[in-house]
Amino acid sequence: MMLQTQEIEGQVTESYPGTQAVARAIGLLKIFNDAQPEWSLGDLAQATRLNKTTAFRLLAALEAEGLVMRNPLSGGYRLGVELIALGGCATRSNPLRAVSRPVLESLAQECDESATLEVLAGSHVLIVDEVSSRHPMGMSQDVGSRLPLHATATGKLLLAHADGDVLAESLRLPLAALTEQTITDMARLREQLAQIRQQGFALAAGELETGFVAIAAPIYDRERQVTAAISIGGSSLRLTPQRQPQLVVLVQVAARQISRQLGYWPG
Amino acid sequence: MMLQTQEIEGQVTESYPGTQAVARAIGLLKIFNDAQPEWSLGDLAQATRLNKTTAFRLLAALEAEGLVMRNPLSGGYRLGVELIALGGCATRSNPLRAVSRPVLESLAQECDESATLEVLAGSHVLIVDEVSSRHPMGMSQDVGSRLPLHATATGKLLLAHADGDVLAESLRLPLAALTEQTITDMARLREQLAQIRQQGFALAAGELETGFVAIAAPIYDRERQVTAAISIGGSSLRLTPQRQPQLVVLVQVAARQISRQLGYWPG
DNA sequence: ATATACTATTTCATATAGTGAAATAGTATT
């Protein structure tokens, strides 16, 4: 009997063996977002498709560890302060960020625009570091933010270099129209991804936010895989079409510098 | 038999029922710190007192969810990028931070020094927000950092208002001497905590770092509990003993402003 | 090259620890 437990299951089991509870608890954490930072037990249970009792118990564990906190008035759940600590540690100890930071700083200064380092995280791009041209010392508020893949220069660039199945999984249709310029047609997006792959950089002009333009270039690791992207972004009044070619070069040079330090060797 | 499972256990079980795996997984995450951001499986298992197999499985789950990542060269474990995202969301959605930020900004500007918001987290103070006087827009690198309780103005202030058992648990002796000025004698610390409680602010002069002075004041919630502290900090050349009294008042006024907004009513 | 010492990973039998349906308690709303 025990030997036959690997029967074909009716439903797809995307989980790995031996850690259901941990995966479920993390699933609960990942539900929280900027748009809805506070959740009731019932909504969380529904969103994660967990039994209410199970969700309650997992949340109690997370609360005891400080990863979630409760609103004493509403009883609602929020992310807790321990996550601020863990996130800070994760940010400061990120090896990619350590290598990139000085390069981002000089890039931001050269271009006099904000520069970011971003990676793929789930079906979004995650801002791992940002250097504002005006405030080159501090970390921006945007570190730790997620942005949609199809409406950002970095997102499109990372998609262009992702495996087919990653791409399929990352892009849950439909493509949300964030502005007039956002690419919402899948065929047109695929075309542009091919172009990005070929030209070695990505441009997003007013696709995320009207009046905001960004240029992204790929970071390669020692296995010649694209693992991250850097970008500069700013007002369309400054990142004009005439100025874009020279900015593209600056971003690409900076990206190559970082890739080199990660052990990538071109050729 | 099942009815007698609540027998007195020889060892203290500080965990809550039903979520051992989650608590253990979080325990693994909390081991990581700035001083040692990368750990081997064996060291993690030893530090958390987990069986190596258990640690391995939990880490595999955490890795699959992106909360930890592995160094491809060494095989070592690091905190992953998902924690950057969760930490960013936790920071941005923190209600205390939302209320405090404008007050911190004006405090930093008035004093022309850096201002911080800090809470108790485990046996450290955690920096929840920081406004640098020079770069008032961005978030500093220090958000998400932990600092020792006995060597910081905020730490001493929060200790002074903590319950006796919290205090006992938080202060694991011995008190590390970070500088010449650090208070390392428990009796002397207790004396100073009493004084801080009475005077309504805390001062740390060169106790964390030589040449660095900070002044902290308490934030009260609607239950009249001290839940957080704000502080200003800077060079001892600027925060001179002569200037301290007026700075104390500014910090206290700012703290009261925040407390008021949290529903605290003095009297 | 070969042996040695180490770390990480897999296997597997076992029972503990996690699960979810149902009942209960606790709060708002009518």
Add this chain to the structure above:
DNA sequence: AATACTATTTCACTATATGAAATAGTATAT
């Protein structure tokens, strides 16, 4: 006071997590 809702506790069951031991995988020394 009754209703509708949300959160919390209880409890019997077994699926799920556990850890000892074996194996695979890597460096370092001989």
